[in-house]
Amino acid sequence: MSASCCGTKKQKLNGNYSANGHCSGEGGSNGTAMNGHNGYLTNGHGNDVGHSPMGAQMPEMCFYCFEVLYRELNNLEEPRTPSFTNDPFPLFVTWKIGKDRRLRGCIGTFSAMRLHSGLREYAITSALKDSRFSPITRDEIQRLTVSVSILQGFEEARGYLDWTLGTHGIRIEFYNERGSKRTATYLPQVATEQGFWMRKS
Template sequence: MASGCCGKKYVTGQGETNLNQRCVDKGNCTKGVQKSTIVNNEMCYFCFDVLLCHLQNSDPPKSPHFTNQSCPLFVTWKIGKDLRLRGCIGTFSPMPLHNGLREYAMISALKDSRFAPMRLEEVGKLHCSVSLLTNFEDCRDCFDWQIGVNGIRIEFRNERGHHKTATYLPEVSKEQGWNQAQTIENLLRKGGYQANITPEFLKGVHVKRYCSEKVTVAFSEYAAVRGIKKATSTAANVPCHRSLPPYPPPSVIHHRRSSREKNSGFINQLVSANSSKNRQQPHSFPKD
């Protein structure tokens, strides 16, 4: 199953496998990224190769030379000097890296539902990031993870009893300036949960934390390595995507400020309780 790091998920032909499987087992992660990594710049170069070959209607690139071991992975595209999100989709099912990056370089560039498909004119302003996910662990509760260190994946049942999942990569909460409670709230809204968030509901949310190995490459670096003398993009002059902010996700329209002012007393209490609690003790939630 494929998933957006901050958007709707896409189902592929793969079944989801054991999330405790790791592509790398090097101990605990620091700042959300493994110290000993297998990720490298060549993976981002390959993603650029795949995207450019498609946009230029040329033959697909040959298989790369980096490792082809299987990993859960995400490919993220950002654009411009302010690094606006342009696409981010990946999979929690371990995939051989050669095929996985080839597939998700395209999916994240062309099929992220929040954005129009990538155009050739945009490529020169892109940054590509590859994240390989590692060290999956079950959390004791919704707050058993660290901001800037762990990504989280939640599973829950929505108001209609349908099973839903959503994820944020390790860097998301820190980049957005969210605390743990705000991250959980936004992630639930992203996953399509529209009702009030109560202590009883949170007890039924299953959270799995993970780390990532991440590398980011700008098009300028890629062009220098590949010997591309002239940038192919004038993205600054092109309407590159729909005017939808990537965070919070589109589903937040069901959770507007007006409703927060009326109904969000719980989440404010949750933020306060979470910031002052002793992590050695069970979480205490306000009553409904």
């Protein structure tokens, strides 16, 4: 099951077990080069990365997503198997572009997937198949930023304010006036990035 992020359940995504990392195709004085593809690690901040067992592996996961997309757009063979854990987790891959980091694509799954194949699949899917955007092109690579969100610790919320801003994500399911089921997801970092408070979220 795949889902787009940054939309509007009863479940909260417990950030105590989620991790998020960012890396960018933009150059930066504090960056570390990524395989000669002009990718630079600009930060590793996110939701409890320092407290997460995934925290130290997040930069490599982000670099791997860049490597996968670069090779896909240049018709090259898939990258080597990465060294980070291959345990199964729900995951999302988010692409942003430009200095203002406008959303360029975000798709993931709430079904646990092995990280190697899951990140490979969703790095491409979120970049090329997010129906809200045209597919990312080779010309955009150097202006992209990617973040990887690894999700754990789902819990049922007792009410719409039963979550912590900047710690929990939100997964919402509801039926509209026509009886059609609607679902949407806010990853843990979305509300704070957008300047939302709890009621607005």
